[in-house]
Amino acid sequence: MTRGSRYQRYEGGDPLAPPVDLAEALDAIGEDVMAGYSPERAMREYLRRGDSDRRGLDDLARRIAERRRDLLESHDLDGTLREVAELLEKAVLAERGQLARDVDMDDGDRVLRQLQLDGLPASPAAAVSELSSYEWASSEARETFEQIKDLLGRELLDQRFAGMKQAMEGATDEDRAAVAAMLADLNDLLEKHARGDDTTEDFERFMERHGDFFPERPGSVEELVDALAARAAAAQRMLASMSPEQRAELMELSQQAFGSPALNEQLARLDGNLQGLRPGEDWSGSEQFGGGEGLGLGDGTGVLQDVAELDALAEQLQQSYAGARLDDVDLDALARQLGDEAAVDARTLAEIERALRSSGYLQRGSDGQLRLSPKAMRQLGRALLRDAADRLSGRQGARELRAGGGSADATGGTREWAFGDTEPWDLPRTVLNAVRREVATGDRAAGTRGVRLEIGDVEVVESEQRTQAAVALLVDTSFSMAMDGRWVPMKRTALALHQLVSTRFRGDRLELVGFGRHAEVLEIEQLTALDAIWQKGTNLHHGLLLAQRHFRRHPGMQPVLLVVTDGEPTAHLEGSGDVWFEYPPHPVTLARTVTELDNVVRMGAQTTFFRLGEDPGLARFLDALARRAGGRVVAPELDDLGAAVVGSYLGDRAARSPWGGSGGSGGFGGFGRGFWAG
Incomplete structure (x- = not known):
């Protein structure tokens, strides 16, 4: 006996389309979170805006309103x-x-x-x-x-x-x-x-x-x-x-x-x-x-049914009621009113929302509020690091860094072989790649015992330099950083550097220090979610004290000091632990800041200052500090800040490597997108 089959129209959009890619959504949500939005609000804003491949809820709602108006104004x-x-x-x-x-x-x-x-x-x-x-x-x-x-x-x-x-x-x-x-x-x-x-x-x-x-x-x-x-x-x-x-x-x-x-x-x-x-x-x-096209009783009733359906869709797309989810949107009604393409866009947005909630990118904390999970932080960090790599590789004289590290200590990672690599092959992954390729292309016949390798199958074992660093990234969190639009670029920079150190140079130890009215050590999750601080004060003195504590905890490592700031020091710690603030900068504040910088230099720290803005007073001050510390000053554009900090860190590592090398002018040269590949 044969079983009967029933067929109906496929309503899932393109049946050959790949699963939804959360990378763009997560990047957009991460940007908004770093700008001060809650993850829930950031997700809602992304769904409202849409992305480069699909319309967002705002666009669908606009079209709903236009259709409603056209129905009433034309009849x-x-x-x-x-x-x-x-x-x-x-x-x-x-x-x-x-x-x-x-x-x-x-x-x-x-x-x-x-x-x-x-x-x-x-x-x-x-x-x-x-x-x-x-x-x-x-x-x-x-x-x-x-x-x-x-x-x-x-x-x-x-x-x-x-x-x-x-x-x-x-x-x-x-x-x-x-x-x-x-x-x-x-x-x-x-x-x-x-x-x-x-x-x-x-x-x-x-x-x-x-x-x-x-x-x-x-x-x-x-x-x-x-x-x-x-x-x-x-x-x-x-x-x-x-x-x-x-x-x-x-x-x-x-x-x-x-x-x-x-x-x-x-x-x-x-x-x-x-x-x-x-x-x-x-x-x-x-x-x-208010139109001129007369409607009969039946047609007029149909138009008012359409208007009621459009009103219901507008409420569903607005998502303003408690417990709102995009699964609530009536896709059949949306297709009737705006066409199949609109329904596919809404369905995809709903899939993205479900995936974000179920994939582990968003987590509820003990207070019940959504937060970016460590998994989301890693994904966002990879995207920011990739952006920094693209910017570095575009600089004049840049070349790719093939090696994952400096000598024979394996990192646990592998990458595709490239011409000039001398690292050992990872044989299990190489053979597995060949088998997968043959199965995917149909080249592997049943019962075949051997496997044919191609160049693209080969993966090599990455190694890491034995020279390790204790890195202190000091980021200005003062009033002016928020006021002048430097808050999010600062966070992006910290996250990119954190991703690089935690994935490619695991032997290094990175500490993030935010310094405003006072300084504090911040976990990357804290810094990413940190709201703009509208409090005056740039306490670099306190930040340098915390950097020294970090260096002392790792006495066998090379200290590296990276400072991102847009203003001269206007605050310092008193012996009592209280904060002294005065603007313009007080001589005592400047003197104590210089004293702690000298202490950092005596510990052997490699120092780089990243100057934001065009303040001539800040430029003179940081130039003087850099000369005193034997370091350098970099004045990047905001969009280049992440690449500048990452490039400086990599340049310092190259200077410490067993085979030497130069970081180039400002610590940028010699490194391109190869530092994150694999």
């Missing part, structure tokens, strides 16, 4: 009234022509008919009502007038059951009787359901008898009520959106639907049942239409 609601008036005019004109041509008609009868036609009310509804008992002399006029009754019946049905206007065109008396029977049974079912007396068999019998009227094939009474109530509520909002005159006309005309008030009575009964079962629907709202 009005008197389409049915216009059509009735046109048919009425056509019928009366045909009747007048027949009266003029019929020479056999009694003159008195002719005059009475003409007077009746001449005295018709200006209101189409009143005219139709008056002519409902008129004996038409013209068969063409009679047929046209019957079209009015038929139109009204089809429009009223189309208001509650989409598509009925077209389906009932040219309907017979038998078709109208089937509609009447369906409405009666439907109202009986809904009233029974409201009392709680209905059964599954009742619904199944109803669908078996009248299922052709419901092509959407609801699976239960509740689904049937949901669909009908949404349409009926839209019909009520359409009536409320009309002018009082239009509304009165239609209410009067509705009594003529199919030539009797019976249909209108059944529909009024249906509206009452649905409103009782779904009181939460918007039964009393209204909209302001």
Whole structure:
């Protein structure tokens, strides 16, 4: 026996598209976190903006608002009234022509008919009502007038059951009787359901008898009520959106639907049942239409259903309610309103949100707040380090650094072999790469015993220099850093250097010190999440004291001091531990700062100052400190700060390496993107 298969349209976007890449999302979120946003807010902002490959929530919401506005501004609601008036005019004109041509008609009868036609009310509804008992002399006029009754019946049905206007065109008396029977049974079912007396068999019998009227094939009474109530509520909002005159006309005309008030009575009964079962629907709202394209009752109801759906989508995309998730967005509705591409964008954003929450990049702390996890910090650090590498490799005279370290101590890492490498092969990874390649390309036949190596399969063992360093990165966290837009570049620099040391030079010891009004040792997670400090004071004196403590803890390592600042020292520690602050810088503050720098120099530290900004006083001061310490001053642009610090660190390592080398001018030369590869 064969099992039957069912097929439906694929709704997942490109079936061959790779899984969502979180790298760009994490980079953007990390930037906002370093700028002071909470991770939750940063994630929300990313989802709102989108990225280079997809629209964000803001763009989708804008398009939703534009479509809503276009629907209301391009239509009005008197389409049915216009059509009735046109048919009425056509019928009366045909009747007048027949009266003029019929020479056999009694003159008195002719005059009475003409007077009746001449005295018709200006209101189409009143005219139709008056002519409902008129004996038409013209068969063409009679047929046209019957079209009015038929139109009204089809429009009223189309208001509650989409598509009925077209389906009932040219309907017979038998078709109208089937509609009447369906409405009666439907109202009986809904009233029974409201009392709680209905059964599954009742619904199944109803669908078996009248299922052709419901092509959407609801699976239960509740689904049937949901669909009908949404349409009926839209019909009520359409009536409320009309002018009082239009509304009165239609209410009067509705009594003529199919030539009797019976249909209108059944529909009024249906509206009452649905409103009782779904009181939460918007039964009393209204909209302001301002266009010139007339809508019939059914089409107008459909437009208002679209407007309601657009409003629901706008709320879902806004994500402003408690517990909001992008999984809440109705993708089917979004595709109906904006097209499949918009639904794919929203689905991808939802996948990114789920992945960020489930992949371990965001963690909840003991206080319940989301934070970037160590995994996220490593990912962000890799991206920042890669950016620094790109900038270094673009400098004039730069060349790649092939070796991962300086001599024979393995780092535990491997990388792809490149011409000129002398490191030993990592045989297990090399063979595994070859097997994977052959399987992926289909080159490996079943039962094959050997493996064919290619150059691209080879990986070599990385080694690390034996010379180790104790690195103190002192970053200015004073008021001016935040005020002048240097806060985030400072954090990016610290994170890139932390990533480099923790992954490629694990034997080195890095300590991050923030110095503002006072100085403190910061973990990378603390520094990344540190809000801008709006407190005046640049206490380099305290920072140098903490750097010396770090160097003393690692007496066998080469001390390296890196200082990032945009201002002269304006604070120092007193013997009591209190902070002394004065601006302009006090001579005592400068003297104590210089004293501690001398202590650092006596410990043998290699020193580099990174000057931000164009303050001439700061330039003179740092130049003097660099000459005193035998170090150097680098004045990078903000975008180049990370590359400058990383390049300086690598240059100092090259100067200490067993095979020598030069860091080049400012510590940049000699190192490109190769220091992070692998």
